[in-house]
Amino acid sequence: MKTELEHLLRSAIAQALPNCSVSEIPLERPRQADHGDFATSIALQLAKANGLNPRQLAQSIKDSLPPSEIVESCDIAGPGFLNFKLRSAARFAVVSQVLDAPEQFGRHLAGSKGSIQVEFVSSNPTGPLHVGHGRGAAFGASLSNLLALAGWKVQREYYVNDAGRQMDILTVSTWLRYLEQHQILLEFPPNGYQGDYVGVMAQALSRKHGEAFVRTASDVLTGTPGLPLTSAALDDKAREAQTEAHMDALIHSAKQLLGAGWGIIHSEVLEDQISDCRADLEEFGVVFDCWFSEQSLYDSGRVAQVIARLQERGHLYLKDGAVWFKSSAFGDEKDRVVQRENGIYTYFASDIAYHDEKFSRGLDRILNVWGADHHGYIPRVKAALIALGHDANRLVVPLVQFVSLFRNGEKVQMSTRKGQFVTLRALREETGRDAARFFYVLRKSDQALDFDLSLATSESNDNPVYYVQYAHARVHSVLTRWGGDVQDLAKSDLGLLGTESEILLAQQIARFPEVVDQAALDLAPHSIAFYLKELAASFHSWYNSAPFIVSEQPELTRARLALAYSSAAVLRQGLSLLGVSAPNQM
RNA sequence: CUGCCCAUAGCUCAGCUGGAUAGAGCAACGGCCUUCUAAGCCGUAGGUCGCAGGUUCGACUCCUGCUGGGCAGGCCA
Numbered sequence: 266m267k268t269e270l271e272h273l274l275r276s277a278i279a280q281a282l283p284n285c286s287v288s289e290i291p292l293e294r295p296r297q298a299d300h301g302d303f304a305t306s307i308a309l310q311l312a313k314a315n316g317l318n319p320r321q322l323a324q325s326i327k328d329s330l331p332p333s334e335i336v337e338s339c340d341i342a343g344p345g346f347l348n349f350k351l352r353s354a355a356r357f358a359v360v361s362q363v364l365d366a367p368e369q370f371g372r373h374l375a376g377s378k379g380s381i382q383v384e385f386v387s388s389n390p391t392g393p394l395h396v397g398h399g400r401g402a403a404f405g406a407s408l409s410n411l412l413a414l415a416g417w418k419v420q421r422e423y424y425v426n427d428a429g430r431q432m433d434i435l436t437v438s439t440w441l442r443y444l445e446q447h448q449i450l451l452e453f454p455p456n457g458y459q460g461d462y463v464g465v466m467a468q469a470l471s472r473k474h475g476e477a478f479v480r481t482a483s484d485v486l487t488g489t490p491g492l493p494l495t496s497a498a499l500d501d502k503a504r505e506a507q508t509e510a511h512m513d514a515l516i517h518s519a520k521q522l523l524g525a526g527w528g529i530i531h532s533e534v535l536e537d538q539i540s541d542c543r544a545d546l547e548e549f550g551v552v553f554d555c556w557f558s559e560q561s562l563y564d565s566g567r568v569a570q571v572i573a574r575l576q577e578r579g580h581l582y583l584k585d586g587a588v589w590f591k592s593s594a595f596g597d598e599k600d601r602v603v604q605r606e607n608g609i610y611t612y613f614a615s616d617i618a619y620h621d622e623k624f625s626r627g628l629d630r631i632l633n634v635w636g637a638d639h640h641g642y643i644p645r646v647k648a649a650l651i652a653l654g655h656d657a658n659r660l661v662v663p664l665v666q667f668v669s670l671f672r673n674g675e676k677v678q679m680s681t682r683k684g685q686f687v688t689l690r691a692l693r694e695e696t697g698r699d700a701a702r703f704f705y706v707l708r709k710s711d712q713a714l715d716f717d718l719s720l721a722t723s724e725s726n727d728n729p730v731y732y733v734q735y736a737h738a739r740v741h742s743v744l745t746r747w748g749g750d751v752q753d754l755a756k757s758d759l760g761l762l763g764t765e766s767e768i769l770l771a772q773q774i775a776r777f778p779e780v781v782d783q784a785a786l787d788l789a790p791h792s793i794a795f796y797l798k799e800l801a802a803s804f805h806s807w808y809n810s811a812p813f814i815v816s817e818q819p820e821l822t823r824a825r826l827a828l829a830y831s832s833a834a835v836l837r838q839g840l841s842l843l844g845v846s847a848p849n850q851m
Numbered sequence: 852c853u854g855c856c857c858a859u860a861g862c863u864c865a866g867c868u869g870g871a872u873a874g875a876g877c878a879a880c881g882g883c884c885u886u887c888u889a890a891g892c893c894g895u896a897g898g899u900c901g902c903a904g905g906u907u908c909g910a911c912u913c914c915u916g917c918u919g920g921g922c923a924g925g926c927c928a
Contacts, residue, residue: 727890792867
């Protein structure tokens with residue numbers, strides 16, 4: 266409908282202004298009904314560029330419009346707007362379009378926009394996902410679905426940080442709990458992982474390996490500086506430094522004492538965390554095509570190779586014993602270390618390798634969904650890509666802001682440090698998957714989110730999830746009451762429709778493909794959630810305005826049910842983008 | 852100190868890459884169930900779009916400055 270109008274306008278403009286090339290024609294659905302079904306300000310824009318009177322230009326565009334089946338009238342209004350009113354048949358044509366192929370509505374040919382990778386969540390596999398990861402998961406999954414519908418070939422990826430110190434700390438933490446369970450008592454380091462899941466993994470180690478990993482306390486502590494005493498005359502900074510040094514020494518000691526056993530514990534702990542994470546996300550309706558291992562970049566030599574390439578291109582230099590990347594030459598605010606004084610690569614080094622690997626896959630676009638606290642990291646990654654000769658504009662990094670939980674109007678206190686964070690699993694258990702998925706995308710992603718648990722769990726009309734789902738359930742309830750064959754609805758006489766609320770609802774339905782396109786362009790799944798609320802509102806309003814089933818008028822009944830059924834189909838389609846179910850009964 | 856994000860109705864937030872009289876949900880007030888699910892609908896009221904300039908036919912939208920809040924600035928990840 267919209268594209269047809271665009272064609273009409275394009276041909277009219279070509280005739281009215283033969284020498285003018287028009288790239289894009291803005292067509293909007295006016296808020297006010299008396300401004301028609303569609304309006305365009307194109308005459309205002311072209312008048313400016315060509316030094317013409319806007320209203321006169323609008324008139325000549327109008328006069329040049331080719332005849333059309335769909336246009337009832339075209340009016341010039343205000344300073345030079347062109348307002349189009351559609352014929353009734355054109356307004357309701359969308360109903361048969363939806364009924365003919367519900368799954369195809371709003372869908373572009375798969376891959377027609379190109380290929381895109383969405384990397385999201387990518388949390389360290391060092392503990393359960395919490396509510397912050399949940400937002401990244403809900404956003405990334407919904408965005409991926411949205412992009413797929415809009416015609417992108419989408420690759421969903423989770424980057425597993427399975428190399429590096431954090432994994433070592435988790436491994437040591439598990440081992441220390443294991444030793445505890447075997448009566449080897451050591452003070453548990455405050456910077457170790459405190460959660461209960463660590464003890465659970467330790468028990469699993471005992472079941473599988475018995476006492477194979479038991480060592481004496483004095484052996485374990487050999488070579489460590491010990492933990493700083495709380496009463497010691499050290500300032501906070503020095504105490505923290507010693508705590509970290511103690512952890513590093515513990516890791517070193519554990520590797521020495523355990524030999525091959527270290528690798529066994531490390532890999533079992535990792536496997537445990539990844540499978541737990543995967544299961545958690547699957548229950549949340551979030552599935553990945555690829556779990557990409559950071560460690561694999563080291564194993565394949567990719568990290569060393571990419572650093573060598575930067576070296577060859579002359580973008581590295583030595584300073585204070587470390588290897589620096591000259592990122593400031595490519596837009597970063599300062600240079601960054603890629604290889605430490607001790608020879609170990611930084612996280613940044615493997616990240617360069619990872620992004621280089623991504624860029625070698627031949628994807629048209631690459632999205633990294635990151636927590637907003639990582640925004641300072643973007644310039645250095647782009648700098649590395651540019652330095653390697655890539656087109657860094659292919660990389661886009663949507664940022665996801667923080668989540669605060671509220672229960673009964675009070676903020677739920679969370680602190681990652683003390684291990685007091687609410688897990689995604691706990692949130693799902695409290696609110697259910699549908700409410701959680703919907704609430705997460707109810708806010709623009711770059712805006713901090715206050716998640717109202719009381720509202721999400723309330724079975725009241727305040728709850729937007731139920732509001733939308735209820736509209737869908739009502740349609741199916743009526744269809745059941747009617748009892749006819751749903752397949753017949755496609756053959757209904759839609760000419761019988763035409764009340765104000767019916768027109769409004771049909772317009773809402775017709776808007777879906779436009780909303781999908783725009784939301785995909787903006788990387789904004791929240792637009793889908795807002796649209797669904799509006800679509801549901803239009804439906805509920807119509808539902809209350811008149812009964813659908815009129816026993817003495819079977820044809821009218823059929824036409825109305827066709828409209829109702831197409832509403833339900835679009836609601837289902839939209840909800841599925843967000844990973845929310847569309848129940849037939851509530 | 853520097854960079855990024857945010858500021859819209861009493862509250863929580865939309866506002867379609869510059870358009871017509873700035874929208875929705877809560878909360879407030881007044882109505883609608885012997886009829887397809889009231890988890891619903893209809894109506895009333897509520898605004899100097901943080902402040903001050905600038906760009907132009909036209910600004911919530913773009914630019915500059917200011918105020919107020921969030922985040923980030925490691926040889927951590």
